[in-house]
Amino acid sequence: MSGEFAAVDVIIAKRDGHALSDAQIDWVVDAYTRGVVADEQMSALAMAILLRGMTGAEIARWTAAMIASGERLDLSAVSRPTVDKHSTGGVGDKITLPLTPLVAACGVAVPQLSGRGLGHTGGTLDKLESIPGWRARLSNPEFVAQLRDIGAVICAAGEGLAPADRKLYALRDVTGTVEAIPLIASSIMSKKIAxxxxxxxxxxxxxxxxxxxxxxAARELARTMVELGGAHGVRTVALLTDMSTPLGLTIGNAIEVAESVEVLAGGGPADVVELTLALAREMLDVAGVDADPAKTLESGAAMDSWRAMIRAQGGDPDAPLPGAKETEVLRASTDGVVAGLDAYGIGIAAWRLGAGRARKEDPVSAGAGVVLKVRPGDRVRAGDPLLELRTDEPARIPAARADAEAAIRIADAAPEPTPLLIDRIA
Known part of the structure; x- marks a missing residue:
């Protein structure tokens, strides 16, 4: 490890707007991981980074130091090209579920390390854990073997992968520094590169x-991550996609799994299919594989890949998914056109019903969530169903109902349709 520094000097350098040296970055990330730099000192440095920013060279070095804090998986035993996808998270964003087996069915191996939900955004692992028997934790040899044999893995990141990130991520959450783009970019990319x-x-x-x-801000984050990938020899492309309206018609855990299976069976909501295919094309392109994901989806091969992936992790793809004990339908109070379905409000409603967690140790309900009966642009009459609230605890319904009502806007005219794909950065 290069040199010893005083943590306060590193904090002051960044506070005063200076670029940190490679040696300072290497030392502070390593020392924080080992407990030599205290939480309050790293909190001060994170705030200084949020306020002062970092150069591209600093972010690349910070990311390298985060990777170096743990192990780096060796996928050389996997004969197919490997490509992963990461979403920054949204409401009803179940795309990983149909996308991973679809890309695997096209001949690419997808090592998908996923996370759990916090707040209004759902976690991929929470969704999959609603499948009876499915397990999120795999050892590194299990992970590599499943990737080699089936081509698709969705699981939790092991403890040995970028431990500096896990420690810093928890700290950012409670110190108001989550929004720092250098820290978001290095957090995501350190795990993906490792x-x-x-x-x-x-x-x-x-x-x-x-x-x-x-x-x-989204474009700046995307560009930063694409550059980081390139600096570490990982070919990276980013799509900017719309999250003003929830994706698909379901927001929850088991209900999102059911919708994903519909997509794999050749159905499902148009927006979920569109984004799944757009990301699949990008993944195949960066992996250098010439295949048509739409044809693969149509052939049923992606569904076979899904079933094999779920079975390999102990899950039963044929088992009935958990349901909710209580449902309540929200109906239109007036005639008109659905002019808005605010993603944040609907996400909060699902969270209140038990589909999400406020703290990372909280449990989630597999059957809770919101099922949309309309999309923006749909014409409705008074009394028509707009959405359905699902929960195991009736006491959760009134607050969720208030959030859902506030999230729906009915007007006289249809809104201008917004494109799902906003930009591409490579």
Whole structure:
């Protein structure tokens, strides 16, 4: 490890707007991981980074130091090209579920390390855990073997992968520094690069239900991550996609799994199919594989791949999914056109029903969530169903209902349709 520094000097350097040296970055990330730098000192540094920013060279070095804090998976035993996808998270964003087996069925191996939900955005692992028997934790040898044999894995990141990130992520959450683009970019990319993938496609969400509300900030984050991937030899492409309206018609855990299976069976909502195919094309392109994902979806091969992936992790793809004990239908109070379905409001309603968690140790309900009966642009009459609230605890319904009502706007005229795909950054 290069040199010893005083943590306060590193904090002051960044506070005063200076670029940190490679040696300072290497030392502070390593020392924080080992407990030599205290939480309050790293909190001060994170705030200084949020306020002062970092150069591209600093972010690349910070990311390298995060990767170096743990192990790097070796996927050389996998004969197919490897490509992963990461979404910055949204409401009803179940795309990983149909996308991973679809891309695997096209001949590419997809090592998908996923997370759990926090707040209004759902976690991929929570959704899959609603399948009876399915397990999120795999050892590194199990992970590599499943990738080699089936070509598709969705699981939790092991403890040994970028431990500096896990520690810093928890700290950012409670110190108001989550929004720092250098820290978001290095957090995402350190884990993705450490998992050993050869290429990466990013789905950077923009809109009320996304972490990034503005296109400008989302574009800056996407560009930063694409550059980081390139600097570490991982070919990276980013799509900016709309998250002002929930994706698909379901927001919850088991209900999103059911909708994903519909997509794999050749049906499902048009927006979910559109985004799944758009990301699949990008993944195949960066992996250098010439295949048509639409034809693969149609052939049923992606469904076979899904079933094999679920079975390999102990799940029963034929088992009935959990349902909710209580349902309540929200109906239109007036005639008109659905002019808005605010993703954030609908996400909060699903969270209140038990589909999400407020703290990372909270449990989630597999059957809870919101089922949309309309989309923006649909004409409705008074009394028509707009959405259905599902929960195991009736006491959760009134607050969720208030959020859902506030999220729906009915007007006289149809809104201008917004494109799902906003931009591509490579």
């Amino acid at each position: 998992e050993g993938t050869g290429a990466l496609v990013l789905d950077v969400k923009v809109g009320s239900g996304a972490f990034m509300k503005e296109v400008g």
